Amino acid sequence: MNDLRDKNILIIMPQFYSYQSKMREDLEARGAHPHFYNEEPEKTKFLILKNLGDLLHDKHIFDGFNKKLKNQILSEMPEDGYDYLLVIRGNVLSEQTIHELKNKALKSSGKSIYYAWDSFENMRHKGEIGRLFDWRGTFDSVDAKESKLGYELLPLFYSDEFDGAKLEAPTEYKYDYISVSAFFPFRYRYFKAFKKANPDKKMCLKLYLNPSVYRGKKIKDPKLVKNLDMDIISFEPFKPEEIREMCRNSKAILDLAHEQQQGLTMRTMETLGIKRKLVTNNIYLRDYEFYNETNDLILTDLAAKADKAEQTGDYSEFILPGGEWLDKPYLENEGVRQKYSIHSWIDNLFIN
Template sequence: MASLDKKNILFLSPSFFSYEVEIQDALKRMGAHVTWCDERPSNTFLTKVLIRLNKKVVKRKIINYYSGVLNQLIKEKKEFDYIFIISPETLTLPILTSFKNSFHKAEVILYMWDSFKNKGALELLPEVDRTITFDPIDAEKYDLKFRPLFYINKYKAKEAQILYDLLLIATAHSDRYIFVRNLMCKLPDKLRFKTYFFLSSQKLYWAKKIVEKNFKNVKLEDISFTSLSHDETAEMVHHTKVVLDINHPEQVGLTMRTLETLGAQKKLITTNKDIVRYDFYDPTNFLILDRNDPNVPMDFFNTAFKPVGDDILKKYSINGWIEDIFELD
């Protein structure tokens, strides 16, 4: 069995709700030495917008950033066994080639937790040794290994008083807000429904109000601009009977929230019809909603979560994910 003990990993990923920290910690617990670099040259509102609209506008900034990162690593005489990349937005083929040339012994692993059409990382594949994706359509289309996401240890099931019947914690994008407003009209008043819609800044809120049709009627008071920590989110999940998940309409792969709910052994209501493909799917635990006409049978709240096997919980844990990504089993 392969091991990460004393392996040196260069980890390139976006900063995303501290998941990059959780991944680093898990790798270190498995014995690896990890050097993390933010995949973006900056996380300012303007830079993020420019990267997503047209990264050519910030091409020089990206090149200078990666040149600085590479020069510093060389100066420190770093050597790596792996270059591990997650869902890159700014990394280009020439930049990745320069990293491979500098660390020629390193195996390059790319994991996509977004679809290629959203990230445009296909150009990197010639320089990647192994590519894995959470998207079953991309996996089939590009003949790649398919591997869903994971849950972190904070979401492991534990006993807690139920404070909410239904919980939604989500970034306010696409049709999520409209969907929830429509759903709320159909739920009984006695149902304890907790929602937490998040956006990174008020600037983004007002920009969406201007350019996105689905955002026209979103009320400022319904949006929070402070991101919940994993501890806070996990606590809310533990105090909940059922979690609501609204996937992006153009996304097929399962959200992180889906796997976190599985880890917490909570029931899930989701708009993602693709969930029936997965080995943990059970209609007792998962209810699929019609995106255009959501109706929730109240009987779903009256039955308990049907426990899943330890093998499934291990598979979808962060350790199981790492073992799969690095082919340790």
């Protein structure tokens, strides 16, 4: 474990669920002094600026945000500067902002760290920002292999709330399968297919649809949100403790990543942490040391299968395994599992 006692750490990252607070807890427990800043404007403003930038072909649309962020950081920085600069994703940060923060906020002996909490293809800078840092890592195994900038693979983590070693096992499982995530049309389509195909199983499939997104889609794409299945849709976000309890009370977790996603989702890591079986459409799960067929099932070609099912009315290809797989004892490897905790993740970030 790297000694972070009394180290001042500047962290610029997305506000993503409660993960900032989990990181803060770990760093402060080590005696560090983390200072967090958001890496892009709040969502509505970000979307407005992004759309304007695309429309006007303006590469400098986020310059105002960068200037405001940089000035705020410099005005609030510790008197003797920061020991570490950690940027996670950095979707709209400019090279000038990074250079100025390294020169004015980071100690001469300090270290700069970049972590791609998203695939390069999904970020405006396509991972090129990483070359400005002393160390660069990514959660995406394919990006790590193919990048010429020396990115190291560092998967995401599970927090203590999802540490199965610290949770009481249920005496009786409430669900066979649960899935809780944000609304995307592809997920909603597949959830409906899984629901139709598995009436014999105890399923809890939930998608959070932001009310403002729903109102926008009613105007732009009314067919998409017409006659929504309210057994699947929730207009209220789920609290982390609610999600954890759903996972704890289920035999398996169904995790449907974006169709082109290569890195493992946070839900995948939480499933590993809580020691539950996993069904996912991410074929890259096979690249990881904890993958095994006793615990993990990979689904393929869901789009083609959904097309066929909707044409024929035969949803049999969406039938999930029953007791023959669900009730087979979970195959444990505690040494491997602990390598993916938030504490190991932070060790790996700051030990480099």
